Amino acid sequence: MNRVNTAKFSLIAIAIGAAVMAFAHWFHVDYLFFASYTILQFIVLGTAWNILGGYCGYVNFGSAAFFAMGAYSSVFMHKFYPLPIPVLILIGAIVCGIAGLGMGYLTLRLRGSFFAIATLALAVVLQTLVVNWEYVGGSRGAYIIRPENLEFAGITINYIEYLFALMLALAVIALATARVIERSQLGFGFATIRDDELAAEACGVPTLRLKLIATTLSGAFMGMAGAPFPYYIGYLQPSSAFGLEYAVNSIAMPMIGGTTSWVGPLIGAILLGSAQQYATVTISSAVNLLIVGLMLVAFVIIAPNGLIGLVQEHLRARRKP
């Protein structure tokens, strides 16, 4: 039954995405593709963060590092042996999944804020590494000239539409994965880790193995989100790939939406992402982080469990009397 639901769910998600795509295509609004790509990318990042941060309760401040690792693995491959982007996404997933596994092994003995600091340190170390690596552009950055169109089986596709479609597929895969996890034995295990690790072990939950699964999955999805990024942006430099906005957004979006469900990161990313796009166009791109900061503060005070938590509380309160 669950499988049918997942299939249905994916179909609905793809249909919504296709509707947006058709709309933008017919009206020739390239900007809509650019803006939606960013929002989709944040849906993937937020969902990936939530697998570790929301389900297991381990706050990762190093999302930017995984995102950048995905992006730089594409830059590396672009120079070394150019491959189609779907393959690059796969490579990004593998590289970042392995990195996530490694990070898990090194840091999962740490709890709470210590784990968060360790992940932040990982980001700093990796950025330093990339800055000093000439092959991928070092501190000067790397140019990737994006072709205007993509020829595929005789059809010409606008490149930005192609990137959008890829990111849409990724978002659907990420959300479907998160949703399946949530309802599975794995999801129950993750929740016990968030609630009480000692009690989880006493119930027979192999907590270390589960945490490693979570860091690997989370890292892999972040890498996937980053892999097409150099083609989207055209010029990748360390300070933008490791930008604070990725680390902050991938935490803020699930927090604002609600961390206990796959819907949380989705809502958070759409809400926060659209607000940021709007601010970028109307005011300036520098306002982005200010918006995130203000919204995060507001939500921590008003709705610590995010919008989902707010709705759930409301429903429960209505059912009780």
Added chain:
Amino acid sequence: MTALLHVDNISKRFGGFIALDGVELIVQPGERLGLIGPNGSGKSTLVNCICGTLQNESGTVRFNGHVVDGLAAHQRTHRGIARSFQLPRPFHSMTLADNLRIPLLYTVHARSGPLRSTGDLDARCHELLEMVGLAKKGNQMPRDLTQVEMRKLELARAVAAEPKLLIADESMAGLSHSEIEDILTLLVRLNERGITVILIEHIMSAVMSFSQRLAVLVSGKKIADGKPEDVVRDPEVVRAYLGQ
């Protein structure tokens, strides 16, 4: 008859503090053992070393004929050691039924293969809740429970793992007389079903009525082990509890 649990000369220290100093303990299958000792005598450390939450530094722990040293806590749970915690540690974000589902999913499944369908799982959860008298509260959250209900949930969750050995760590502290009776009856019933029980408790009336054998820990050493009525008259035990 081989012992179910054989704690062989184990020691554990925290920095300069020796929490366990060469403790020896043998528990036979089906036994009801009481373990007492003043605060800080190492009871909980001993439990943690048996369950794998802590690892003993020397000596060995043998369970069911196998050495379990070095195994993680969840592996020991899979082998058949279950425990309840001194302070109840329910999974706060889950309903009572889901709390019990965790050991069923992760221990009973892992042991005997995924033979339970969703219906079987629900039935088993309900059965366990019924056993501890919480059948009506299956859909409630742990925060809605009273202290004694919390203890019962803690025991039900330990039993859900279908253990051979159950270690109840002060599951009666702070409860009223009738509530203590409730828990005691429950433990005896579990024992009759073939689960070996180690009861760690301060409430002497409860320990005396429950235990077939009594062991006493003082400052990380076992100072007495035998019939309950003999042990409580042991001059060394009296001295440890009352001072000289």
